[in-house]
Amino acid sequence: MIPFRIERTEPVEGRPGASGVQEPRSPCFLRRVRLGAGVLESMENANVLRVGAKMNMEFQAELVSRFFGALGKSCAWVPWTPSLPNAPIGEWVEGPEGAFYMRVRDDLGVDGTSLAPGERAFLTWALSSSPGQGDAEPMARLRRCPARDLVAAAAGRACAEPIRQAAASVPLSAYPAHLVAIEWSTRVGGASEHRESADMVKKVTEAYVEVEAWRLSPHIPLAIASVARAALRHAWLSLGHAEMDVRGISALAAQLANALRSEAMIDARVAVSGVIRTPQDAAAGVAMLELARREAVRRNTEAVVFGDDPVRMALLWLDEPSRAAFLRSVSAISEEETKHWPEGWGEIAEAMVRSNLNISEAARSLYMHRNTLLARIEKLREISGLDVRRGTDAFALFAAGALLQGQSALD
Numbered sequence: 177m178i179p180f181r182i183e184r185t186e187p188v189e190g191r192p193g194a195s196g197v198q199e200p201r202s203p204c205f206l207r208r209v210r211l212g213a214g215v216l217e218s219m220e221n222a223n224v225l226r227v228g229a230k231m232n233m234e235f236q237a238e239l240v241s242r243f244f245g246a247l248g249k250s251c252a253w254v255p256w257t258p259s260l261p262n263a264p265i266g267e268w269v270e271g272p273e274g275a276f277y278m279r280v281r282d283d284l285g286v287d288g289t290s291l292a293p294g295e296r297a298f299l300t301w302a303l304s305s306s307p308g309q310g311d312a313e314p315m316a317r318l319r320r321c322p323a324r325d326l327v328a329a330a331a332g333r334a335c336a337e338p339i340r341q342a343a344a345s346v347p348l349s350a351y352p353a354h355l356v357a358i359e360w361s362t363r364v365g366g367a368s369e370h371r372e373s374a375d376m377v378k379k380v381t382e383a384y385v386e387v388e389a390w391r392l393s394p395h396i397p398l399a400i401a402s403v404a405r406a407a408l409r410h411a412w413l414s415l416g417h418a419e420m421d422v423r424g425i426s427a428l429a430a431q432l433a434n435a436l437r438s439e440a441m442i443d444a445r446v447a448v449s450g451v452i453r454t455p456q457d458a459a460a461g462v463a464m465l466e467l468a469r470r471e472a473v474r475r476n477t478e479a480v481v482f483g484d485d486p487v488r489m490a491l492l493w494l495d496e497p498s499r500a501a502f503l504r505s506v507s508a509i510s511e512e513e514t515k516h517w518p519e520g521w522g523e524i525a526e527a528m529v530r531s532n533l534n535i536s537e538a539a540r541s542l543y544m545h546r547n548t549l550l551a552r553i554e555k556l557r558e559i560s561g562l563d564v565r566r567g568t569d570a571f572a573l574f575a576a577g578a579l580l581q582g583q584s585a586l587d
Contacts, residue, residue, distance in 0.1 A: 236265070236303055237280050243299055244286075252287040260285065261476045266303040266319075268296060269476060278303075313393045314342040315357070315400060318466040327493050329463035330450075330482075342466075343458040347389030352405040352453045355465045356381075356429075360397045360436070360444040374399060376440040384432055385411035400465075405451060422484050429479035445472050448481040491579045499579060506576040509561040514576065521556050522577020524549070528564045529574045535565070 244251035256279055261269045268278050268288065276296065277285045280303075288296050301320070317338050318326075325336040335343075346355060358377055374392045377399050381387060386407040391400040412420040412428050429446045436444040447468040452461035464482040471489060472480035483489075494502065507514050523542065531537035539549040553564055562569040 237284065239302060240278070240280055240286050240299065243302065247291075247295065249290050254285045254287055256281070256283050256285045266300060267473055268300065269473075313396055313398065314338070314345040315391075315398060315462070315466075316393065316396055318342050318462065321466065323467075323470070323493065326463045326467050329459050330467060332457075332460055335459045339459050339463055342462040345391065346400055346458060346462055347391045347402045348452065348455065348458055348461070349388050349402060350404045351455070352451045353388065353461075354403050354405065354408055354425075354451060355449040355461050356401040356403055357447045357465050357469055358399045358401070358432075358436070358444050359469070360442045370394075370397065373397060373440075373442060376442060377436065377444065380435050380440050380442075381432060384428070384435065422481060425481045426479060426484045429481055433478040444478070445469070446479040447472055448479075450482045487575060488578045491575060494579075503576055503579065506562070506572050507560065510559060512559055514580065517559055518552060518555050520552070521560070521573065522581065524552060524556065525564050525570055525573035525577055528570045533565060533567060533570060 241251050254277060260271070260277065260279075265279055265281065268276050271277050274289070276288045276291070278288050278296075278299065279285045288299070291299070321336060321338050325334075325339065328334045329336065329339045348355075358381065360373060360377065374397075378387075378390060378392075381399075381401060385403055388402045388404055388407070390402075393399070408425065408428070409420045412424045415428075415431075417424060417427075425448060429448050433444050433446045436442045447465055449461045449465040449468060452458060467489070468480045468482040471482075472478070474492075491499075503514060510517075524538070527538040527541045528535075531541060535549060535553075536546055539546045542549065556573075557563045560573070562573055564570040564573055
């Protein structure tokens, strides 16, 4: 039983007359009635967009309901409150205790915990293939692009047609540059609200960094900014920080997302591409931008820069045979499979890598005594044959732990 009612909005064919009876509306009605410089026309256009968007969301909700019904599973709707992550429509987020929720509308989601991974992937594809206003936006179409095509384009290899079209649409005018994608959730529909949100996104962003050019989608809450590398560096240094590195860019992107929330009341997600050095790198640039956006969704974070954690990102791009072979190589001399290794071995390896093999610092980051950490390291060495006090072993264990924690982006 679906615990909500889908309300359908039918187009109004007439207007109330003096007797209260609907009178036919003349095709010249908008031309005869003037409320200033085209105000009524704008209101009518906004209403058409609002009705169209609402009908599309109703279609998506009905599609989800029918999908669960076809599988013989109950369709459990959940209200999409601010406590849930700010996910785009049609994407999954992981909730507490391993639950999976898909956002179907701005204010509505569905519990897909009972679905198999393949069923969730099919439902994502079905929703992304449904008709909508955003279908005309090249950057939005990248969301349907397979991860393999994006990885190939980011590497400068084969470029699929959706990536080529998106590259032609981005406003690159100076090199070297970064592309910045800002997408936000809108609680209220309508063209005027959309324009107001887009204007606020521009104003807040330009208060932090000099933007060379913008591309604002007229239909979906998405803005693409082209930012020169020098402008990005200047923005970071002007805030009183030291020389910019990848963590500096990540911090700047997170600061921008926080500013949009605090100053404009807009929940936004910010993704930043790697450096685009020449016009020929535009396709690689948009591929990097989309991969960063997907990584932000996967991490459930508000800001991601392409390359801020290259090891984890690269591991997610491995196909299943490569992943299995790598894990087999890490446990090659161990009598036990990795799932039987001491609990927390991945966190220990990551702490050792991030602390440059400093045991005292790693112990502090793990909130444990140094001797306790040494005892666990020794136990891990006895079972795995690898010693995290050695650089190569620590990195191998760190990569294996990251691979087991993250789901492949190619699934």
